[in-house]
Amino acid sequence: MKTEELSPVAQERRSEEDFIALLRMQGARYHNLHPFHVRMDAGTLTHEELQRWVINRYYYQRSIPVKDAAILSNCPEVDVRRVWIQRIIDHDGAEPQSGGIESWLRLGEALGVDRDTLESEEHVLPGVRYAVDAYITFCRTRPWIEAVAASLTELFGPSAIKVRLDALERHYPWIDSAGFEYFRARLHQAPRDADYALGLVVERSETRADQDRAAAALAFKCDLLWAQLEAIEHGDTRPPA
Amino acid sequence: MKTEELSPVAQERRSEEDFIALLRMQGARYHNLHPFHVRMDAGTLTHEELQRWVINRYYYQRSIPVKDAAILSNCPEVDVRRVWIQRIIDHDGAEPQSGGIESWLRLGEALGVDRDTLESEEHVLPGVRYAVDAYITFCRTRPWIEAVAASLTELFGPSAIKVRLDALERHYPWIDSAGFEYFRARLHQAPRDADYALGLVVERSETRADQDRAAAALAFKCDLLWAQLEAIEHGDTRPPA
Numbered sequence: 001m002k003t004e005e006l007s008p009v010a011q012e013r014r015s016e017e018d019f020i021a022l023l024r025m026q027g028a029r030y031h032n033l034h035p036f037h038v039r040m041d042a043g044t045l046t047h048e049e050l051q052r053w054v055i056n057r058y059y060y061q062r063s064i065p066v067k068d069a070a071i072l073s074n075c076p077e078v079d080v081r082r083v084w085i086q087r088i089i090d091h092d093g094a095e096p097q098s099g100g101i102e103s104w105l106r107l108g109e110a111l112g113v114d115r116d117t118l119e120s121e122e123h124v125l126p127g128v129r130y131a132v133d134a135y136i137t138f139c140r141t142r143p144w145i146e147a148v149a150a151s152l153t154e155l156f157g158p159s160a161i162k163v164r165l166d167a168l169e170r171h172y173p174w175i176d177s178a179g180f181e182y183f184r185a186r187l188h189q190a191p192r193d194a195d196y197a198l199g200l201v202v203e204r205s206e207t208r209a210d211q212d213r214a215a216a217a218l219a220f221k222c223d224l225l226w227a228q229l230e231a232i233e234h235g236d237t238r239p240p241a
Numbered sequence: 242m243k244t245e246e247l248s249p250v251a252q253e254r255r256s257e258e259d260f261i262a263l264l265r266m267q268g269a270r271y272h273n274l275h276p277f278h279v280r281m282d283a284g285t286l287t288h289e290e291l292q293r294w295v296i297n298r299y300y301y302q303r304s305i306p307v308k309d310a311a312i313l314s315n316c317p318e319v320d321v322r323r324v325w326i327q328r329i330i331d332h333d334g335a336e337p338q339s340g341g342i343e344s345w346l347r348l349g350e351a352l353g354v355d356r357d358t359l360e361s362e363e364h365v366l367p368g369v370r371y372a373v374d375a376y377i378t379f380c381r382t383r384p385w386i387e388a389v390a391a392s393l394t395e396l397f398g399p400s401a402i403k404v405r406l407d408a409l410e411r412h413y414p415w416i417d418s419a420g421f422e423y424f425r426a427r428l429h430q431a432p433r434d435a436d437y438a439l440g441l442v443v444e445r446s447e448t449r450a451d452q453d454r455a456a457a458a459l460a461f462k463c464d465l466l467w468a469q470l471e472a473i474e475h476g477d478t479r480p481p482a
Contacts, residue, residue: 065322069313072306072329073381078342081306082333085326088313092323101319140314 013208020202022211023152026218030153031225032160036233041163043171047112050172054108055117056232059124060132061104061182065091067139067147074144083196090189103182110179127231131224138220149201149214150221154194161186254449261443263452264393267459271394272466273401277474282404284412288353291413295349296358297473300365301373302345302423306332308380308388315385324437331430344423351420368472372465379461390442390455391462395435402427 014022031037036053039045045053065088072081072088093099105115117123139147161183169177205211255263272278277294280286286294306329313322313329334340346356358364380388406424409416446452 062317062319065319066314066317069310069322072310073308073314076303076307078303078306078333078340079337081310081329082335082337082340085329085333088322088326092319092326094323096320096323099319099323 011208013206014211016202019205019211019214020198022215023149023198023201023218024155026152026215026222027156029219029222029226030156030160031222031229032156032163034226034229034233036229037160037164041167043167045172047174050111050175051113052123052235053232054104054111054113055123056125056128056228058104058108058118059121059128060228061091062101063132063136064100067136070136070139071144071147074140074147080144080200087193090185100182100185103185107179107182110176123236125231125234125236127234128228131227131231135221135224138217142217145201145204145210146213146217148197149217151197152194152201152218153221153225154190155198157190157194158187161190252449254447255452257443260446260452260455261439263456264390264439264442264459265396267393267456267463268397270460270463270467271397271401272463272470273397273404275467275470275474277470278401278405282408284408286413288415291352291416292354293364293476294473295345295352295354296364297366297369297469299345299349299359300362300369301469302332303342304373304377305341308377311377311380312385312388315381315388321385321441328434331426341423341426344426348420348423351417364477366472366475366477368475369469372468372472376462376465379458383458386442386445386451387454387458389438390458392438393435393442393459394462394466395431396439398431398435399428402431 032041036045036049040050040053068084068087068091072084075081075084089099091100093102105118108115108118135150138150165180165183165187168175168180168183201214205214273282277286277290281291281294309325309328309332313325316322316325330340332341334343346359349356349359376391379391402424406421406428409421409424410418442455446455
């Protein structure tokens, strides 16, 4: 291995196939494998844990269009922006009372958390804030194609969402399944988004160093989702204020 | 005057009427009053001057969706983003070969500048770059409501555009008037955008200091447009490379 790493050949641009395999490998750390999601899928989360999850992940949800706007703002290419902007519309909604953030608020309501509590962000854990804010900062400050690569967790999302949807409906019958609209929408949005982003990242990663940076961006994003769930699992361990 | 300035009364929040008047006053430095635009409207610009203008202002045009995305990315309010995003769509186009940037490329072609030359940005003057980049930086780094206030030059745009459209058609008959689509679209987009932005700035400027910052943002924007035109009027004064 060491010899191969040192040889100049090893530093050549990977084939498209190898590069895509490298990106897909990052899924080995996707947060669906975190004990908290494993327990969610197994049906053993408590009502309080599900509420903690929906409250904290709201902070992530409401940050998605902000990070996508950061990508738009860093991208000088009209053709890319014209496609990417759909992500903002999907989350913010084309009309009032529509879109992914609204759907997440409804999921909160289905879990017994009213929207004022969600929107207040009062119960968002510091560890969740730091993880999500790190993502926003990444998308604001790194080259836009790296932020696009970070979005490729959507390669792993749909299959995890299929399992999660099924588990939520089966194991937690007290949740009004109208609340799951967010996940149902993502089942068709995420593959479309991931396809486009993957094509772009493969095309624009012209050197092995570009490919390495893209894989690192995706690993960073997996870390963020993992750290977020880690904080959610631990809950608020601070002494009372 | 001095006594009034020092009295605490003078530091109270301005009435809505006075604040709007203060914002409108900034129009006294709007770039339609710059000698270059005055000459454009009088029909005395040369072909080369018009080409220099279209080439350099392309840099501003192509930066508009980038700055609007920066505003989106800084704005935590879904309702505001849902309206503001239309500006990006107007400039980038909902479909390929549409939108304000495309219309500007066609204006360039009507003026005898091919789109490759425009898109290369090769002939963009340093002074134009600095002015436009200062605007992008402003919108990236200042509170989003100040960037919204900076957009209020659109209060002054439509009447200037009406005069300009008429002048371009009358004085420069060699320009194919299909090239003026950009200005025709702005005649209905700008008043809609300015109305919304003005309402937002008036509502969100809760203190006199907020109002002062909004007026300063608009003055800054007028300065940028003026500086841009100043650089365009002077042209390239550098010794040959």
